[in-house]
Amino acid sequence: GRQGCQIDFENVSFAYEGASGDPVLKNINFTCLPGETIGIIGSTGSGKSSLVSLIPRFYDTSAGTIRVDGVDIGKLDPAKLRDQIAIVPQKSILFSGTIEENLRWGNEHATLDEIMQAAKMAEAHGFITSFPEGYETMLGQRGVNLSGGQKQRLSIARALVRKPDVLILDDCTSALDTTTETNIKESLKSFASGVTCLLIAQRITSVMDADKIIVMDDGEIVGIGTHETLMKSCRVYVEIFQS
Template identity: 70%
Template sequence: LPIKGRVDFEQVSFLYEGTMEPVIKNVTFSCLPGETVGIIGSTGSGKSSLVSLIPRFYDPNSGAVKVNGIDVREMDPTKLRDKIAVVPQKTVLFTGTVLENIRIGKEDATLEEVEQAARMADAHGFVSSFPEGYNTVLGQQGVNFSGGQKQRVSIARALVRKPEILILDDCTSAVDVTTEANIKEALKKYAKGLTCLIIAQRITSVMDADKIIVLDHGQIVGIGKHDELIRDCDVYQEIFQS
């Protein structure tokens, strides 16, 4: 069987062009198919830069990033990016229906596929509760969605593409803890086998991950489960106490 949704970083270092200091320093870790991996660290520690190497928004200066065992530089970029969906930090929805906003992820998605993605993102319930359902218009002329509702539409937009790898770039930090828990519950229930990388500011967002990577100044200073990191990793303890 072909591997689906595996990510490997092998001694990866990366610096932005025109700068002197690498923002990713000798990073090695694996993310197994279906695993949820949390990435935590203070602002500027390199979390977003790290995940940007997976869909090749940038290429490392040394080391290798592999998807399903293959160096991403050897893969067809379109095929690579088809496997990966990134939910950005800031939700960008446009004036239009919920259906249109989700379908922008995959133009030919059927209504059924849109609904399925919305279920996974814990959005189907509240969308259905509007009289117009998926035809509810968002924005100035329509309904004003809460931050959490927008977030879930944005995640549905990523999921409608049926990615192997889902990257949530700190996108749940604006959402309350209960909504975040519901999103994760829905993902766990419906998106079995999907590999998730979750960038987070707060520990509660990654506490139940299979593996948590603690970044500090571009380096991995801790990797493991919550209990292990609370015991052994100073940086993790500091984040936990802040």
């Protein structure tokens, strides 16, 4: 079984190569303890996706250090690092094939039983089994048409099949109703021996029960704390809450 990792950002700045102007991330500092859920919220373009994309080293930092369990990720084997971390992207990437094949992608050794466990946690098992062909249902051009929310649940299930130490959900619950979203988060809490979870969201309700919430504005962290603390101390957070 896997355990959640600790993640530390220390004075991290980042600019996309060739991009002019201000860096996309400026002096980012935070710690995410093993098993914690961290919410990340902020207006569009504030740098949320860029921030999480640095953790599996999709990009390298321009300055500062990111540590996973105390080790500078620049010194870790990238393949091993990416094996520990699952990112569910904003836009679901499903291919033409069966649901089972789609969920197994990236983890070829997973058994059907493990795939079903993951689908149950992601609130996908119900709609999958409602199709006459269940997990054998074809997706893609000649297959069934899924709703945005169903696609999101399959993407989350695929990430869970990998039993990651760190699960990053990049604004991939936006098409889910609040009940489904809450049920998934409840399942995640009991998942393995505590995955570390970073959850980017647009809605305050998606992050308000996180252990900590990071508030991003224009590439900077303008608040870190619980919902209660931020409601008292962070203007940007209150503005998002009221919008």
